[in-house]
Amino acid sequence: MNSILEIKQYAKENNVPIITDEGIAFLLEQIKQYKVKEVLEIGTAIAYSSSLMALAGVSVTTIERDLNMYNQALININDLGLNDKIKVIFKDALEAYSLVEDKKYDLIFIDAAKAQYEKFFNMYTPLLNEGGIVVCDNLDFHGLVKEKDLTSYSRNLRSMIKKIRLFRSFLENNENYTTKIYNIGDGMSVSIKKKFN
Numbered sequence: 001m002n003s004i005l006e007i008k009q010y011a012k013e014n015n016v017p018i019i020t021d022e023g024i025a026f027l028l029e030q031i032k033q034y035k036v037k038e039v040l041e042i043g044t045a046i047a048y049s050s051s052l053m054a055l056a057g058v059s060v061t062t063i064e065r066d067l068n069m070y071n072q073a074l075i076n077i078n079d080l081g082l083n084d085k086i087k088v089i090f091k092d093a094l095e096a097y098s099l100v101e102d103k104k105y106d107l108i109f110i111d112a113a114k115a116q117y118e119k120f121f122n123m124y125t126p127l128l129n130e131g132g133i134v135v136c137d138n139l140d141f142h143g144l145v146k147e148k149d150l151t152s153y154s155r156n157l158r159s160m161i162k163k164i165r166l167f168r169s170f171l172e173n174n175e176n177y178t179t180k181i182y183n184i185g186d187g188m189s190v191s192i193k194k195k196f197n
C-alpha cells in the first residue's frame, strides 16, 4: 500500500480499528501546539496513525502485540518510506518498558486495550519529557460510556465500559496532571503534567 488512503481503505475492508479523521486531525494539532518531536504510541495496528504522525515530521516508537497487525504495519511503513521515522516493537505493551526506555517522549498516545489504560498510563508516563502530554483515544467508546442502561450489552462489554469510566475518573482526579476530555473522534483526552517547584 503506497498511500495513506490505501491503508485507511484496507483498515475499513478488514475491520481494523483505526483513529477517526477528526481524532487524527486533533492529534496532529496537539503535536503542533506542544512542539512534539518524539512520540510513544501504545497500539500500532497497521501503522495508520503512526504513519500520519511521522509524515507530520515526528519520530514514532510504537508497540503492537498482534503478529498480523505488526507484520502489516512493517509492510505499510516500508511502502511509505518511513522506516527511519517509525520503530515498531512487537510485544505486549505491559511488558515492553525496557525496550522503549532508552528515550524520553513529548507525547504518549494510548490507543490499545481499553481495560489496561491506567496501567499503560502509570507504566509509561515516567518517560514523558517535561512539558510533554498524554493523549488517550476511545474514552467515549462509541457513545457507550455515557449510556445509562447497559443491560442489553454483553458482560465483557459492560466490564470494559466500567473500566473506561474508572480510567476517566483516574485522569480527572490525578493531581499530577491537568486533563481535559474532548468530545472529539471517539472521545479523546489530553493530560499535561503539572510543574511543581
Ligand SMILES: C[S@@+](CC[C@H](N)C(=O)[O-])C[C@H]1O[C@@H](n2cnc3c(N)ncnc32)[C@H](O)[C@@H]1O
Pocket (backbone or CB within 6 Å): 017, 018, 019, 042, 043, 044, 045, 046, 047, 048, 049, 050, 063, 064, 065, 066, 069, 091, 092, 093, 094, 111, 112, 113, 116
Ligand atoms: C485501536 S487499534 C490501534 C489503532 C492505531 N493507533 C491507529 O489509529 O491507526 C489498537 C491496537 O492495539 C493493539 N493492542 C491492544 N492491547 C495491546 C497491548 N497490551 N500491547 C500492545 N498492543 C496492544 C491491538 O492489537 C490493536 O492492533
